[in-house]
Amino acid sequence: MSHLIIAPILLPIFTALLIMLPPIHYSPMRRRWVSMISTVILLILTVCLLWQTQAEGISFYALGAWQPPFGIILVADIFSVSMVCLTSVLALGAICYGSAGEDERGSFFHPLFQFQLMGINGAFLTGDLFNLFVFFEVLLIASYGLLVHAGGKNKTKAAVHYVVLNLAGSAVFLFSLGILYGTLGTLNIADMAVQVAQLPAENLMLVKSGGLLLLIVFALKAAILPLQFWLPATYSAASPPVAALFAVMTKIGIYALLRVYTTIFGEQAGPLAGMASDWLWPFGLATIMLGAIGVLASQDFRKLVANLVIISVGTLVTLVALQNSAATSAVLFYTVHSTLVCGALFLLADLIGAQRGKAGDRLVPGRRMAQPALLGTMFVAAAVAVAGLPPLSGFVGKLMILQAASSPLQQVLLWSVVLVSSLMVLIGLSRAGSILFWRVSGNEAGPERVLPLQAFALGWLLLAAPLMVVFAGPLTELSFAAAEQMRDIQGSIAIILGDAAPVGEQP
Amino acid sequence: MESLLAGCIGFLTACGVFLLLRGRTFPVVVGLTMLAYAVNLFLFSSGRLTLQGAAVLGTTETYADPLPQALVLTAIVIGFAMTAYLVILAIRARADLGNDHVDGKLPENESSRKESR
Amino acid sequence: MLLISAFATVVFHRQRVVALLMISVVGLMVSIAFTRFSAPDLALTQLSVEVVTIILLMLALFFLPHKTPKQSSPTRVIRDIGLASMVGVVIGSISYAIMTRPFNTISDYFLANAKTGGGGTNVVNVILVDFRGFDTFGEIAVLGIASLGIFKLLTRIPVFKPSSDGEGRPWALERHPVLLATVSQSLLPLALMVSVFIFFRGHNLPGGGFIAGLVTAVALILQYIAHGVEWVKSRMNIEYQRVVAVGLMVALITGVASWLFNKPFLTSWFDYFDIPLLGKIELASAIAFDAGVYITVVGSTLLILASLGKMTTSHRPVHTETI
Numbered sequence: 001m002s003h004l005i006i007a008p009i010l011l012p013i014f015t016a017l018l019i020m021l022p023p024i025h026y027s028p029m030r031r032r033w034v035s036m037i038s039t040v041i042l043l044i045l046t047v048c049l050l051w052q053t054q055a056e057g058i059s060f061y062a063l064g065a066w067q068p069p070f071g072i073i074l075v076a077d078i079f080s081v082s083m084v085c086l087t088s089v090l091a092l093g094a095i096c097y098g099s100a101g102e103d104e105r106g107s108f109f110h111p112l113f114q115f116q117l118m119g120i121n122g123a124f125l126t127g128d129l130f131n132l133f134v135f136f137e138v139l140l141i142a143s144y145g146l147l148v149h150a151g152g153k154n155k156t157k158a159a160v161h162y163v164v165l166n167l168a169g170s171a172v173f174l175f176s177l178g179i180l181y182g183t184l185g186t187l188n189i190a191d192m193a194v195q196v197a198q199l200p201a202e203n204l205m206l207v208k209s210g211g212l213l214l215l216i217v218f219a220l221k222a223a224i225l226p227l228q229f230w231l232p233a234t235y236s237a238a239s240p241p242v243a244a245l246f247a248v249m250t251k252i253g254i255y256a257l258l259r260v261y262t263t264i265f266g267e268q269a270g271p272l273a274g275m276a277s278d279w280l281w282p283f284g285l286a287t288i289m290l291g292a293i294g295v296l297a298s299q300d301f302r303k304l305v306a307n308l309v310i311i312s313v314g315t316l317v318t319l320v321a322l323q324n325s326a327a328t329s330a331v332l333f334y335t336v337h338s339t340l341v342c343g344a345l346f347l348l349a350d351l352i353g354a355q356r357g358k359a360g361d362r363l364v365p366g367r368r369m370a371q372p373a374l375l376g377t378m379f380v381a382a383a384v385a386v387a388g389l390p391p392l393s394g395f396v397g398k399l400m401i402l403q404a405a406s407s408p409l410q411q412v413l414l415w416s417v418v419l420v421s422s423l424m425v426l427i428g429l430s431r432a433g434s435i436l437f438w439r440v441s442g443n444e445a446g447p448e449r450v451l452p453l454q455a456f457a458l459g460w461l462l463l464a465a466p467l468m469v470v471f472a473g474p475l476t477e478l479s480f481a482a483a484e485q486m487r488d489i490q491g492s493i494a495i496i497l498g499d500a501a502p503v504g505e506q507p
Numbered sequence: 508m509e510s511l512l513a514g515c516i517g518f519l520t521a522c523g524v525f526l527l528l529r530g531r532t533f534p535v536v537v538g539l540t541m542l543a544y545a546v547n548l549f550l551f552s553s554g555r556l557t558l559q560g561a562a563v564l565g566t567t568e569t570y571a572d573p574l575p576q577a578l579v580l581t582a583i584v585i586g587f588a589m590t591a592y593l594v595i596l597a598i599r600a601r602a603d604l605g606n607d608h609v610d611g612k613l614p615e616n617e618s619s620r621k622e623s624r
Numbered sequence: 625m626l627l628i629s630a631f632a633t634v635v636f637h638r639q640r641v642v643a644l645l646m647i648s649v650v651g652l653m654v655s656i657a658f659t660r661f662s663a664p665d666l667a668l669t670q671l672s673v674e675v676v677t678i679i680l681l682m683l684a685l686f687f688l689p690h691k692t693p694k695q696s697s698p699t700r701v702i703r704d705i706g707l708a709s710m711v712g713v714v715i716g717s718i719s720y721a722i723m724t725r726p727f728n729t730i731s732d733y734f735l736a737n738a739k740t741g742g743g744g745t746n747v748v749n750v751i752l753v754d755f756r757g758f759d760t761f762g763e764i765a766v767l768g769i770a771s772l773g774i775f776k777l778l779t780r781i782p783v784f785k786p787s788s789d790g791e792g793r794p795w796a797l798e799r800h801p802v803l804l805a806t807v808s809q810s811l812l813p814l815a816l817m818v819s820v821f822i823f824f825r826g827h828n829l830p831g832g833g834f835i836a837g838l839v840t841a842v843a844l845i846l847q848y849i850a851h852g853v854e855w856v857k858s859r860m861n862i863e864y865q866r867v868v869a870v871g872l873m874v875a876l877i878t879g880v881a882s883w884l885f886n887k888p889f890l891t892s893w894f895d896y897f898d899i900p901l902l903g904k905i906e907l908a909s910a911i912a913f914d915a916g917v918y919i920t921v922v923g924s925t926l927l928i929l930a931s932l933g934k935m936t937t938s939h940r941p942v943h944t945e946t947i
Contacts (some may be wrong), residue, residue, distance in 0.1 A: 006889050013765060014876060020869035063758045065891045070733045072758045107779055108772045108865075115769050122762065130578055134762035137585045141766050144592055145773030148599075156596070156603045160532065163593050167539050168527065170589065174546040174582055175715065181575065182553030182722035185729035206721055509723040512657070517716020519650070525708035533688055537647055540677065544654045547670075549719050554731070556723060557662050570747070571662040574731045577751035580669055581763045584834065587673045588770035591680055591928050595774045598687045598932075 004052065005061040005076045007045045008084050008121040011038060016114035032099040035110040039095050042117070043088040050081045054478065058485065058495050060127060068127070068496050069191035075127035075496065078482035079332060083124045083255055086336050087248050090343050090461065091117055097347050097457035098241035105150035105239070112149075116142035116245065123252050127496065129180065130187045132256065133173055136221070140166050143249065146242040147234065158230075158237040165220065165230055173217045179210030189263055190496040193489055197268045208272060211265055215276050218260070222253025223313050224280075225287040231310060232294065236302035240350035243302070244343035244461075250309060251335050254316045258331060258486070262323065266489045280321035285417050287314030292421035295428035301352065301361035304432055305345040308386055311421055312338035318414065319404055327404035328483035333476060334397040337468055341385045341394070344461035348378055351458070352436055354448045363432055365439040370449055376437055378458060383429040385465035388422050393468035398422070400476070512552060519545035532597035536590065543586040551579045644685065648678050665748045665832070668822075672838035676925060679845060683932050744910070749832045753910040753917075757890045760913075761875055764920040768868040771924035775865060778931050805850040808843075815843030823918060824911075833914035837921025844922075845929050864930065867923030875916025878909055 015038035024030045053059065053076050061074040095113060103109035119139025126132050147159050181187060183203045184195040199207060216227070223231040231250070235243050261276040269275075291314055294307030316335060319327040349361045352375055359366025369375060381392065388394035401418060405411040468475060485492070523545055526538025554572030655670035738750040752760050823836035882891035890913070 003883055003889070010876065010880070010889070013872070017869045017873045017876065020865055021873070022866070025866075061888060063888055063890050064754055065888050066755055070730055070737075070755065072756055107776050112769065112772060112776075115765065118765070130581075130756075131759055131762070134581065134585070134759050134766070137589070137766050138762050138769065141588060141592065141769045141773060144596075145769060145776055148596075148773075148777055151603075153603050156600050159596055160600050163589075163596055164527075164535055164539070167589050167593060168542070170585075171523075171539075171542045171546045174550055177578070178546075178550040178553040178575075179718060179722065181550075181578075181729075183725070183727065185727050185731075187574075187730075191730075203725065206718065209718060510720055512661075513716045513720035513723065515657075516719045517712040517714075519712075520715045521708040521712025523708075524711045525704050528704040528707070533685075534643075536681070537643055540647055541650065544650060545715070547666075548654060548657065549715065551658070551661070551663065551666065552719055552723050554729070555727075558660070570735055572729060572731045573734055573747040573751055574729065576663045576666055576748045577756060577759075579663075579666055580748070580752060580834070581756075581759050583666075583669055583673055584763050585766050587677060588767045588924075590677060592770045592773055592777075594680055594684045595777050595928075595932065598684055599777045601688060 002052075002059075003061075004045065004049050005059065005074050005125065006063075008042060008049070008088070009074075009118055009125065011042050011045065012114040012117040012121065014038075016111040016118070019110050019114070020108075028104055031110050032103065035114065036092075036095055036099060038114070039088065039092045039117075043085075043092055046081065046085045046088045049076060050078070050085050053078055053081045054481070058492055060496055067498075069186050069188035072131045073127040073188065073496065074125040075190075075492075076125065077485050077492065078478065079258075079328075079486050080124045080255075082332060082336070082478070082482060083251070084121050086339055087117065087120050087124070089464070090248055090339060091245060093340075093343060093347070093457045093461040094241040094244040096453050096460070097244065100451045100453040100457075102150070102239055102241055106148075108145065109149055112142050112145040113241075113245070116146060118142075120248060120252060124255060127189050128187050129189055129192065129260075130177060133170070133177060136173070136252075137170065139249070139252070140170075143242075143246065146245070147238050149242055150239045152237075154233075154237040155239075158233045161230055162234045169217050169220045172213050176210045176213035176217065179206055179213070183207050183210070188496075189259065190493045192264045193266060193268060193493060194497065196264055196272060197270060199270070199272075204271060208275060211260075211272065211275055212279075214260060215257070215279060218253045218257045219283075220253070222250050222257065222317065223287075223310060224253075224317050225283045225290060225314075228287060228290065228310055228313070232303050232306040235306040235309060235346070236300070240347050241457075243346040247309060247339050247343040247346065250313050251316070251339055254313065254320065254331070254335070257317070258320050258328070261320070262328070262486060263489055263492075266487075268489060274323055277321045277323055280317050284314050284316075284318030284321055285413060287311075287317060288417050288421045290314070292424040292428075295425050296431075298363070298428070298432075300363055301349045301432055301436065302346065304363075304428060305342060305349055308345065308425065309338075309342050311425065312342065315401060315418065318417075319401060322404055322406070322410065324404065324406060325480065325483045325487055326400070326406075328486060329476065329479035330397070330400035330404045332479040332482050333400050333468075336475075337385070337393045337397045337464070340461050340464040341382055344378075344458055345382050345386065347454070347458050347461070348375070348382060351375060351450055351454060352379070355446060356436070357446050361436075363435045365435065365441045368440040368445045369437070370445040370447075372437055374450060374455070378462060379433055379437070381462055381465060383433060385462075387426045387429060389426075391469060392465040393472075394465070396469055396472050396476075400479075508556060509552075512548065512556065516545050516548050516552065519548070532600065536594055536597060539593065540590055543583075543590070547579045547582055547586075550582060551575050644678065644681055648674060651677075663748075665746070665835075668835050669838075672835055672842070675842055676838060676845075676929070679842075679929060680932070683929070746832075750910075752832065752834075753913050754890075757879075757910075757913060760917065761879065761890070764875060764917050765872060767924045768872050768920050771868055771927040772865060774928050775931050808846040808850040812843050812847065815839060815846075819843070823914065833917035834921055837918040838925065840918075841922050841925035841929075844926060845933075848930060848933050864923050864927035868920055868927060869923075871916050871919030871921070871923055873916075874919060875913050878912040878916060881909070 015034060018024055019031050019034055024034050058075065058077045060068070060076070062068060063072045098109060098113065116139055119135050119142055122135035123132060123139060126135060144159060144163055147162060148155050180192065183206050184192050186192055186195055196207065220227045235246055238246060257276070265272050265275050267273050288311055291307045291310030294310060295304055298304035298307055316331055319331045352369070353361035355369040355371065356366035385392040385394045388398040398418065402415055405414045519541055523538045523542030526534045526541060529535060529538070554575030557571035651670065651674040655667040655674065658667040658670060734747055734751055734755055738747040739745055744750040819836040819839040822839060823833055879890040882889065
């Protein structure tokens with residue numbers, strides 16, 4: 001019995017508890033080291049898990065030894081494990097940056113950070129819809145705590161909106177869970193897919209309404225167009241390592257969308273198949289455009305980065321709506337790329353802001369930076385990657401996206417929107433860059449310098465951009481395998497449910 | 508029986524949503540609590556209604572569906588944790604921002620009314 | 625009754641204390657509904673959560689204005705009523721539709737296996753600590769994290785001290801009511817015994833770690849209300865965040881322990897022992913897990929309420945000499 005699958009959930013909570021207990025709790029240095037070392041171990045474990053999953057295919061872990069569909073299971077397929085891997089890479093960068101001093105500006109930074117990792121990993125791995133709700137709540141409550149880290153009016157204000165919205169979202173989630181359980185009689189995602197296929201006609205509308213409510217919930221988490229307004233305020237108010245970690249949070253919404261609407265409402269679902277696509281496609285495209293306009297209109301650099309996150313969300317949603325293997329594999333590749341680069345940009349925004357004195361990261365002329373060469377190089381690298389220019393990872397991602405559209409109409413729409421938005425991002429970033437680096441007033445540089453740990457964190461995240469190009473071959477192969485695996489619903493159902501009799505025939 | 512409970516759930520939801528749309532933090536908290544009651548009853552009712560059938564083995568012939576009950580228990584606890592956090596956040600927001608409006612600032616007409624006084 | 629009180633809450637939502645009373649009536653009605661429809665566990669939990677929530681909201685009202693000024697324009701109110709009733713009608717009809725249809729569920733399996741596989745007759749509790757123990761694990765983690773987050777929010781709060789209530793009446797100057805102090809002190813051992821009782825009967829009859837934890841927490845909170853923070857602190861100086869951590873750790877270790885037997889996380893184990901004098905008793909790993917739940921619940925509830933209460937008392941006019 002291999003316990004590797006559950007390790008990404010248990011290790012963070014164990015670390016969090018360890019940090020809260022006496023021998024470690026009293027010393028800031030111990031807290032930092034325990035937290036960082038644990039994140040490194042987490043990274044190693046998840047890479048092992050990825051390697052194992054790639055070699056052996058889908059596996060599941062039945063908690064309490066209760067077999068599906070009765071117990072809760074964790075499912076490891078290439079897609080979910082890749083997301084967990086991505087989370088731990090991002091977390092290592094964020095935790096290193098946080099350990100450079102940000103963590104001491106409020107209590108419980110490290111425990112909350114680890115709890116959040118637990119929630120994120122759990123949400124990626126779980127194969128049970130109610131358990132998904134529980135892990136959503138774990139990661140949300142931890143994110144509420146982290147959001148107000150280091151205090152301040154902006155944070156409190158952003159937090160009130162964020163918490164109220166997400167509480168309402170949780171209520172909607174429970175409503176849809178009630179509907180789905182009340183009609184399908186099960187909570188296991190794979191089993192739900194089976195039940196949907198055998199659905200009696202009179203329950204069709206009910207299940208559909210449940211599915212649409214679920215769509216609203218995930219759209220809120222992912223920040224898709226009508227529900228995106230909370231994101232810029234929240235992300236730009238959060239303290240930098242927290243914002244960097246938040247870069248993966250919207251992706252959880254996307255992942256849940258993909259999981260639910262390709263598995264439960266997938267091809268086998270008859271009249272309900274692909275019910276989300278009609279909604280996701282236009283809203284996804286509109287989200288991209290809105291994000292691009294936001295990039296041009298942003299008054300400070302963090303807001304700009306937050307709008308970049310919105311663009312990436314829109315792009316991913318559009319891809320989810322396409323529902324084909326090429327699109328699904330592009331989702332994986334682009335998620336990895338955009339999460340890491342956006343995370344790096346949040347950290348960079350903080351470093352730039354710190355060296356510009358009073359001007360901070362607002363896009364106005366400010367003090368000369370102490371290390372313009374270092375920050376400038378990083379800025380250019382991140383900008384090139386995020387705008388999708390060769391030779392960095394964004395370019396490969398863009399190519400995969402553009403190849404994903406199948407019908408001519410989709411091609412025209414997708415190509416034009418993606419390319420126009422890239423152009424707008426490019427303009428926005430060059431404007432921001434030229435103001436931040438060249439429009440300086442006065443020659444005196446401040447005393448702030450980039451600490452080694454901060455530089456390491458930033459470099460670690462940015463390194464992904466060139467590496468993803470160097471290893472583009474294996475990575476695209478991996479993402480194609482993940483996409484094939486995810487779309488092979490019958491295959492995964494066979495593995496998870498095995499020969500278990502359909503629910504109705506149980507004694 | 509079913510229709511009565513469904514009516515109650517609907518009404519609670521409506522009240523919750525109405526309070527949720529108010530501008531101040533306290534009604535919003537109360538509204539969310541109300542919505543949580545509605546959600547719990549709804550989730551509970553998805554297991555159908557049974558009278559005299561507590562899911563304790565050996566006590567009755569027919570049992571109520573235990574699974575939604577367990578789910579609702581989890582949901583109640585999580586809802587409590589979330590409400591508690593929101594309440595404290597509301598206090599914090601009042602301390603930081605000086606008022607208890609959800610947006611952190613008083614709406615136009617009211618602040619101008621205050622000034623004119 | 626439910627409808628009336630819910631409606632009253634809406635009508636009186638500007639008079640906040642009245643609204644609070646009304647919402648507690650709604651909560652009571654909900655728990656009565658649970659009892660009627662054969663869910664005693666739910667009713668108990670709803671009731672105890674209700675008590676804690678109301679205490680919390682009362683404490684919170686100390687810091688928030690007692691009245692909501694009227695500000696929404698009539699058109700907005702009408703629009704909101706329209707929107708709200710639309711949502712209500714949709715949800716109500718969906719729920720009616722669901723309740724009146726037959727369906728198959730996986731629950732029969734739980735009913736069939738609760739005694740043989742989980743070792744308890746209270747199926748709801750067995751689902752919580754065994755079949756879906758992982759959900760409960762996540763749930764107590766949420767509670768623990770929430771208490772940490774609240775502690776974090778309250779640590780650096782700018783001082784402000786309301787010295788009178790909404791209508792300008794000053795808060796009572798008496799420190800602590802004598803009557804309440806005497807009664808609550810003698811109630812404490814009783815309440816603790818009740819909670820132990822609820823805890824142990826949970827596996828077979830309605831009850832369990834969560835409810836027991838809340839009962840204990842409420843009993844201890846009563847001491848805070850009756851005697852004040854300093855009095856309790858001088859007698860029981862524990863950092864509650866550590867209690868939370870210990871509780872979660874107990875649950876985690878119980879889960880991991882099953883790895884030793886080469887079983888997945890949280891696999892339960894139980895057996896019956898014959899002990900002289902006591903007779904046949906059952907020992908189950910689920911009890912250890914439930915103990916983790918209990919400790920976490922006590923720790924986080926106290927952490928939340930005590931840190932809020934500490935603020936309340938230290939800013940009271942009576943104590944202001946230090947400020």
